[in-house]
Each structure stands twice: as structure tokens, then as C-alpha cells.
Amino acid sequence: MVMHTVATALNEALALALEDERVVLMGEDVGKTGGVFRISDGLYERFGPERVIDTPVAESGIVGAAFGMAVAGLKPIVEIQFMGFSYPAYDQIISHVSRIRNRSRHRFTAPMVIRMPCGGGFGAAEHHSESTEAIYTHVPGLKVVIPSTPSDAKGLLLSAVDDPDPVVFLEPIRLYRSIKEEVPDGRHSVPIGSARVERDGGDVLLVSWGAMTKETRAAAERLSEQGVDAAFIDLRTLVPLDVTTIIDAAQAVGRVVVISEAPRTGGFAAEISALVAERALYSLQAPVERVTGLDTVFPLKRAESEYLPAVDDVMAAAMRTLEA
Amino acid sequence: MVMHTVATALNEALALALEDERVVLMGEDVGKTGGVFRISDGLYERFGPERVIDTPVAESGIVGAAFGMAVAGLKPIVEIQFMGFSYPAYDQIISHVSRIRNRSRHRFTAPMVIRMPCGGGFGAAEHHSESTEAIYTHVPGLKVVIPSTPSDAKGLLLSAVDDPDPVVFLEPIRLYRSIKEEVPDGRHSVPIGSARVERDGGDVLLVSWGAMTKETRAAAERLSEQGVDAAFIDLRTLVPLDVTTIIDAAQAVGRVVVISEAPRTGGFAAEISALVAERALYSLQAPVERVTGLDTVFPLKRAESEYLPAVDDVMAAAMRTLEA
Amino acid sequence: MRQILTPAGELLDDPPCDIETTRRLYWAMIEARTYDRKCTALQKQGRLATYAPLLGQEAAQVGSAAALRPDDWMVASYRDAAAMWMQGYGWDLLILGRTGDERGGSPPSRINVLPPSITVGAHMLHAVGLAWGERLQGSDRIAMTYFGDGATSEGDFHEAMNFAGVFKTATVFLCQNNGYAISMPRRAQTASETIAEKAESYGMPGVLVDGNDVLAVFAAAAEAVARARSGDGPTLIEAVTYRVGPHTTNDDPTRYRPAEEESAARAADPLERVRAYLEASGAWDAEWQQRLEEKSAEALERAVETAEALEPFTRRDIVAGVFQQPSDALIEQGERHGW
Amino acid sequence: MRQILTPAGELLDDPPCDIETTRRLYWAMIEARTYDRKCTALQKQGRLATYAPLLGQEAAQVGSAAALRPDDWMVASYRDAAAMWMQGYGWDLLILGRTGDERGGSPPSRINVLPPSITVGAHMLHAVGLAWGERLQGSDRIAMTYFGDGATSEGDFHEAMNFAGVFKTATVFLCQNNGYAISMPRRAQTASETIAEKAESYGMPGVLVDGNDVLAVFAAAAEAVARARSGDGPTLIEAVTYRVGPHTTNDDPTRYRPAEEESAARAADPLERVRAYLEASGAWDAEWQQRLEEKSAEALERAVETAEALEPFTRRDIVAGVFQQPSDALIEQGERHGW
């Protein structure tokens, strides 16, 4: 066990993955500079320019070419520099990467990982703070993974590379270097499709993923100081969703708050809220609360805290479910 | 009043809109051929090639150039040949069309209409049967409209052209020529943001939009034959959503079925289901039912009826809410 | 514009292959035409979904595909059935796909031909990645991709050409300039003189060839394939041809092009050119022609039977195609009759 | 490569403007450099968000923008503050934007300059549409768009160039080839010799110009602008320059380029070249230089004050930017403190 941040855990996972000759890593500035977040630091030197590939600035090109490589038998890991720059590649992802298995009835497949740093809260320029997981979770044929701890980051990335299907792998920028924990050595893997129950509790269930786990965790702690016993599930995988874990907990607790950084309307939080109410209606003691970003463009540095859900917002929502 | 199909009503609305010199219509094959669905039939001849513009096959180019025109003071109406070909333009839509108002604090705006034929059920090739409204409804700054009757098609298209903000205008292909009704003459307009209560009823509330209104209507009729009094709301506008109409009805009826052609996970039906349960929890007599497409690629001709929700599916869901 | 056979079938240059090979190319063109006629007829009877005729483009497709090794990759589009068939994709599967059945997209494992691309533009990048991926695995397989004049307007054409140029992938870009993107004539699509010249922007050779001359196409493709295979990088070939039929069976070309243009193109038939050449070489007679036509008609008849005999495609099948292992939720969706 | 002033400031060709104008260009370049230094310093102090230095690109931006009419459109990117300022976009707004404030994107109504594009590639199409829209409204305004060498790899570059070529829009494409797209050197981005030559693919002229020579850039831009305004269509200009600083204040160029390359570029300073020319023409002295520097420093000081004095940007403001009339639900979101 070594202490890792999410960033170094991802770096280690990439290095382990690249030991398989079929794996290549490609994207803008992933090679010589090690990526704008240095997630691939040292890998270009270690595995060479044929395996760690600096590409031109062309997201559709990157994903489309990687798709061809995957069909030819490689396992490409693509880095899109920021989630907000994945949109030029959206057609390749939705029309081809996610569909070739179905289109060819398993004859051709595209096992590849599309990594995207996501989320806001670090004072970035426009387009650098996106949380548009909902445009990927709605696409049949894609798995969508979003770790929030160093261990999960490593274990899920290794699972994503091993997965026979394409995985959109979201990396919350705000968490890259904000948490450290011990991470199992070697080929530690975390299964795709299982949520992590971080905390048990009988009064209210908090469900979140990605960077918002930070605020959620803090809220759970502060609630506990106030005598409220909050359970907390970090989804980790959005597709395929661990419905059983969520619904069992919702039925047991009866009060649910879903926390997400994305704009409210049609965000993945809506899916969770809908599922909970559809499957646990008779256990619900209060309406499900959604604590989300605004239905606005993510604001620039000066006002981003006005957009992002805060610990207080999570607590207030939890209290509303208790008062209902 | 003249009898119109959705197709001819849209054609008339386009002709009326083009009477304003600031309006241009552009897209692939919209001119000389009048569009693959003939929605712009005759307009090239009437308004000329400068106003009804045949473009190269380049969706990002079409939307990006139209965006520039809109900023320069025109009111472009763009036709994307099929919704499944809107993805190459997704970056232009999400990163620029929807955001220029915010980015420039109202100094520059992009009032434009992006028309897309959508939905399946006519035996088309892959990519021609998409119902991905959820990737647009989640984008702040876009309005999303989807008429299902000739009158609404005309009235909403005229409102969309008049709107100061960009509108994604979805045209259910299956309905283009399947219904006829009398449509008010001239500049008849239907406000964006208001749902249409097609039918009142006290036993169960059916909520749908687009092509699924056809199955929903049929289900309401057959339920009524069986003594079940179904209310039916056609949303018509998805963003901004007419929350009041939906929630008032849900509270009054207490049983709700949402019907949508899109894949289930993260579809717009999830937003409706979530909203209803969040705002009308204490009135609900049964879990909200979602009747949707499968979480799969839309199948080809031979099997598409296996994917599409049928009248029976809607009825069965309604009965489940009644038996709960 | 490179030409070897004049429209009258006279040789202008050394042919790239012997007479026996030319006879095989001619046979393939007859198969292609038979397939095209069959599909057009089946579509009229409602037995196929929309169909995009390849009539007039037989030489461009047959001549280029003939340059490939059997294990090379092909990434083609909805109008390229003849090229795909040349590379081993059976008529039965091609027809099955056109009936609207996913199983038409699944060729046997030794056939490295992707199911036809319906989107315009995106698939060229796949051919870049395939060739690149083969090289990284130490193989000398190349990838040939087929697309139309209209597809060159898409951003993905640019990104594919640029990646191929930068990474020197073994990709042959075969553009069939058939004069139209649905209703848009070639001149209205781009302001360059030719499509071939666009290759220069990407540091690769561009070759302009008479796409109705099967020998010229074969020669150009063979050179490009050899170049790619030897590691010298990609080539763009513009094969100038004509879409004699409508864009698809839904289309009405009289709305946007003069009837004379169509009849002129019909007269410049790519098959007739080869026939005349073979006849002049003493390698064609009416009897052989009849045998070829009968053989092709039979082959197509069998293909239709095979395609139509398949058991229905079920909800369970739909669900089974999404992932290698469908999730529980997905299996549930496949098993429920209605929600 | 077109050049009018040698790096030593000697005239190779007729200058496109008189000495007085050249003095004004020189002053603008000093303003630009002062702005750049100021922003780099402010960023270090945490008063700006990430900043993308324009150091070394002053001539390319000032020379090209000088060719515009005040009401022409400009669509530029994150590194083009000098060009935008030339066209009337105030330093205060540019700095305000860099502090991370949406109000920096809102120039006064007579200024037809879009807020800087952060995405690479997409904005070139906007300049095509703007010029097209102006023409359809009977105006002879043209649109100039600024982008980097890296941006030419994006599909949207291709679509923009192609649309401009086909529809002959009055668009000037001004590519600042500064040698890098973050860490990717120009050679690794595309296999063509130059970027300028890519113009041919779109049926438009491509001009290669020394981007560190303000007079050559001005001359090339003035011709392209005149051509566009007279209805003769678009031009692509490649201004070859060098990004002397890091990509942004987050970047560390030592990871991917030799220090000598940077110092060589620093030595070939685009300002020094004009200074030497002006001095040789008797139009420069140290005292004037000092006055320019002081004036610029003051202007920038005031701009910073203006930007920083603004009241906070609130949740209500965020919500108010989405639509002309926010929906009730949106207003509610703006007014709630927390959910």
C-alpha cells in the first residue's frame, strides 16, 4: 500500500495498463508534457511515442482513430483534455463507439476507455468546468464511470481497460490532488457497476458521485454532529447503475437526497430521483430532494461558488426531508 | 382554416416566416428538392437561393455558420436532415449557440431555430430513428419544442422563429403525414412553454410528447372504453417545461404514466417522473410509471416494433397504477 | 485524369493486368449490376428498406477493391456493396442488412470489412485507426475506405486525412465522386477544382482517375495499396464517376438535375467499355455474357432466399447487442413483454 | 514568405503605410506588450485566472487588425487580446474577462468583436456566418477570424474554409502559426509544408507572411480585407510567429522545447524590428519610447482598477444570462439561497 492522490493513482493505473502491449494512450499533450494535469507523467519516456501518442488538436479524430485501433485489436485509452472538449467527438462516441457491437452483432467491438477530466470549482475558463455526464449516461452501449477516491480511481481505471465494452471514464478535476489515501499495490481492481456505501445511517440517505462526494461527505459529518445519522452512497459507476444498492438503502432509510454538480433539468440526478420514487415509493417519508447545479452555464471564477452546491445546501435538503 | 398535415403546416409556417427578410432557411437539400421530407417544398422557387440555401454536407458548418448569421442580425432556420445527424453539430450547439447570450451578457444573441426530424417507426436505416431530446433538454440556454399536431406544428414553429433565444425544434417523422386537422390561417402562434391538456380525466394521467402522443391518445381512448378515465397532457415544449400544468394534474389525479420513445435511462421521462414524485408525492396513489424505449440502439426495420412502446404497453402501465 | 480504357474500350496505356484478370473484373461488375437491379426490384416490392443504388459506379468499386489482399480492412458506405462483396462480404448479408436486420452487419470472422457506414464522414477515421492499429501490432494489413464527394465536406474527412498524413497510416482514401451529394452537385460542395488536389494539404499524393474505367481504377488503387503496404503512407484517389440512379429509392432526381445528364451517363456505361475491350481482345462472346448473367442472377436469387429465411429478430436479440454482458436491468427489459 | 522589414529593421519592399501610421502600429505593439506583462504579473498574484500570454505575437495581431474598418467583425481566441483591443475591445474588459467574470464578454454596442473563443476551432465558422449575414443584409462589413496553427487540425477549420470558399463569404482567416499547439510543434500537427497552402483546397488564396513583421502583416491583411470587401471572397493568411511565453500560466514549456529555441525567438523581437526602422527613419527616440511606455502603463493601471472595482457577480446575474426572459423555474433558482 502506498499513499496516493487520485492523480498519482491514475498515473499508476495507466502505467500498469500499458504493460499490456495492446494498450495505447493517446490525446492532446498526453506525451511529452504528461498531460495538462500530469496524469500521464513519465509514461511517454517509459513506453515511447508509439504507445503514448501526442495527437493533433482534433477530438473527433482522436476518438475516431482510437475506435479503429480498438476494432483492430488494441485497447486504446483516449484522453480528452477537458470534458467540455468532448463535444466535437460526440458523434464518434454516440454513433460509432457505442454502437459497433450492436451493428455487427458482436463481430466487431470497440473496447476503449475515454478519459475526461470533469467538473468545476478551480476557477477555470469557460468550457473547462463541465459536468455533462447525462449526455453519456443516456447512450446505450457506453459504460460511464466516475471515481472519487484514489483507490477507486486506480481500481476502476484498470477495470475500464479490461472491460470488453467502451467506457467513458470521468475524472473530477477538483479531486485530483485534494485527497490522499492508501491504495492497494499492483493490479487492484474495482468492479464496474457497483456503488460504494461509504457510510451507513438510518435518518437520511445521501447519494452522490464525482466531486460532489466531497461536499456530501462533509455534510454527512456535520449532520452527525447535529445528531442526524446520514447514510452516504458514492455511485462510482453511473452506467450500469447499481440499482439494488440504491433502492435497498432508500427503502431502509425512507429519506433521500441526491447531490450532483450538473445543471438540474435532465441531469443524472433526475434518473436517481425517478428510480427511487418509482421503486421505493411506499417507503418514502419525504419527497426526494435534488441538490444540483443551476440550469445555467457554469460560471467563471468570480461566481462559481454561487453555482456549486455547498455543504450547507446538502444539509438544508437533508433537514427538509426530516421535517417533511 | 385549411386542412393540414404536420408536413404541410410546417411548410406553411416556413413560408410565413420567410416573409420576414431576416429569415433564411438552410440545410442539406432543403432548396431544390424541398428537403428529404419535402417540408420546404416550393420555398426555394419562391424565395430564391440566397434565402433558401442548399449547403454542403457538414452539420457543424451549417449550425456554426447559421450562428454567425444570427449574431449578425438574421434569424436562420436550420434543417438538420435527421436528428441522428445533429451530433456532428453538437459542439456548436452546446458550446456556442446556447451560450453566446450568457458569454456576452446579452450583447450578442443567436436567435435561431434548429429543426430536426426525429423518432422512429418508419423502417429507416440506422441513425434515422433517434429520440435523443435528452441531450438538448439538459443544455442551459436552449429551448426544446416538439409539436405533435398540425396546429401546434405551425403555431410553435412561428413562435420559435420569433423567439429571442435558440430553439431546437423536433419534428416527429412518424407524424408528418399521419394526421390531418384544420389549422388556423395566417400567423397563428402557439406559445412556447405551455403544455396542451388534450383530455381531462380523473383516474390516471398520461404524459407524453412527440410521436408517442399517437399511442398515448389511442390508449386513453381504449382505457375509456374499459371505464378508465384517463387525462392526457401533450407537453409540446420540453424546455421551458410547463411544470404547473403537469404538477396540478398529477396532484389532482394521483396516478401518472409518462410515455416516451427514447431509451429509458436518463431520458426526459426521468425528469418528468422525478418532478412529479418530488412535487406531488403526497398525492401519489401509485408509483409513477415510465413507458419508454429500451436502453438499446433503435433497431432496424424488421424489429422496430419490438422496441417502440405500444398502445398495450401504455394501457398496461396505466392499469398497474390503478391496481397499486 | 488517369485513363487506360477509353469509353469506346480502346487501350491508351499498358493495362495493369492480364486478360484473364480483366475477365474476372468484368464478371464482378456484372454481379454488381445484378445485385443493384435485384435490390431496386425488391425495394419496389416492399421487401427491402430504402436502397441506395450503385448503378454506374461498378468500375470504381470493383477496380479499387480488386487491389486489396483478402485480409485487408475495408470501411465503406451505404452505396458500396460491390466493393464490400469483392472483399468477401456476401450478397446475402448485404441484402439482409437492406431488409432492415442487424445481422446483416456481421460478416464471418475472416472478413475484415466493417458493416456499411450510414453516417457520412465519420467512417474515414476508422480506416485510419485500423491501419494504425495493424501497424502497432506488427501487421502489414492496410485499410481502404470508400466515401463520396459529399463526404469530403465533413470535418471528419479533414481530421482523417490529417491524421493519416501525420501518422503515415497505411490508409487508401477512395473517393467516388459520383457528381452529387443527394441534390448537391459537386461544384456546389467545394470550390476546389478537384477533390484529388485536396491531398496536398495533408502531405499525401492525390490521384485523379476515370472512375468508369475499371483498369485505370485498378492501376491507381494497386499503386496506392503497394505504397501503403510498404510503409510510405496514405493516398487519396478521386474516382470520377456518376450516380446514374436516384440517391436512394426515396429520391427523385428530376427535381435537381437535367434528364440529358443522366442519359449521357447511362450511355457511358462502365461495363460496356470493358466488354468492348474484351471483345476486341477476343475474350468476350455473347454466350459467355449470357452465362455470367445467369450465374449472377442465380447467386442473387440464393442470397435473397438466405436473407429472407432467417428467423425473426427479437426483443431479446436487440437487448443482447448492447454490451458483451447485458446488465440485469437490460436483461429485464428484453424479457418483459411491454413495460 | 512575404517580408517587408528584415529582423534588423531594413526595408525590403515598399511599406504599406506612412511613417506616422507605423508609429501608431509601434505604439499599439507597446500597449500590447504592456498588457501582456501586466496580466502575467496579475496572474502570479492570483488576481487573474489562467492567462495565455501573447508575447512575441504583437506584430501579427496589431498588423492584421490595423487593416479593419471599425465596424468590421472580429472573432478571435483567448490569445488575441491585442487584435481585439485594436478593434475597440477595451483593456478593462479584457482584464475583467481574465479575472473570471462574464461581464468581460460584453463590449459596447458599436464594437463588433465577439468575446474571445476558448474552444479551439469552432469560432472560425462564426466568422463565416457573420460575413454571410452581413452580405445578406446588404452591408459590406467583413469578418476577420484569428486562430492558431493547432486550430487548423480541427474539423471545424475545414468546414469553415469550405463554406467560405463555396459561398464566397467576406471572411479573412488569420492563422497565427506560433509554432506550437500547447506542446505539439507545428510539424507534428500536419504533414503539409505550410498552413497557407491549405487554402488551395478551398479555392481561395493563401498567403504566407512573416508574422513578426508588422508591415508585412498589415500589407497582407489590407489586401485580403479589400478583396473580401469587394466581394471577391475569403483569404487565408498564415502569419509565422512564435509563442515566446508558455501556452498559459499553467504550462511549463521546458518539458517539450529547447531553451535555445525560446531565446532565439526572444532575440527576434517584433517590436525591436519596427523600432530600428523608425529610428533609421528619424521617427524614434528614447524619450518618445519612454512616454509610450508610461502612457501604456497608466492605461493598463486604470483598466485593472476599472475591472476590479466591479460589484460581485451574483447568483441572480448567473441566472439572468441564460435567456432573454428567464423561466419561472430559473428565476426561482436564482433567488433561492441553496436548494
Ligand SMILES: Cc1ncc(C[n+]2csc(CCOP(=O)(O)OP(=O)(O)O)c2C)c(N)n1
Ligand atoms: C452525418 C450525416 N449527415 C447527413 C446524412 C444524410 N445523407 C445521406 S447520404 C448524403 C449525401 C452523401 O453524398 P456523397 O458523400 O457524395 O455520397 P453518395 O450518396 O453520392 O454516394 C447525405 C447528406 C448522413 N447520412 N450523415
Ligand SMILES: Cc1ncc(C[n+]2csc(CCOP(=O)(O)OP(=O)(O)O)c2C)c(N)n1
Ligand atoms: C476543442 C478544444 N480542444 C482542446 C482545447 C485545449 N486547448 C486549448 S489551447 C490548445 C492549443 C491550441 O493551439 P493553437 O491553435 O496553435 O493556438 P495557440 O494556443 O498556440 O495560440 C488546446 C489543445 C480547447 N480549448 N478546445
Ligand SMILES: [Mg+2]
Ligand atoms: Mg456523391
Ligand SMILES: [Mg+2]
Ligand atoms: Mg499555436
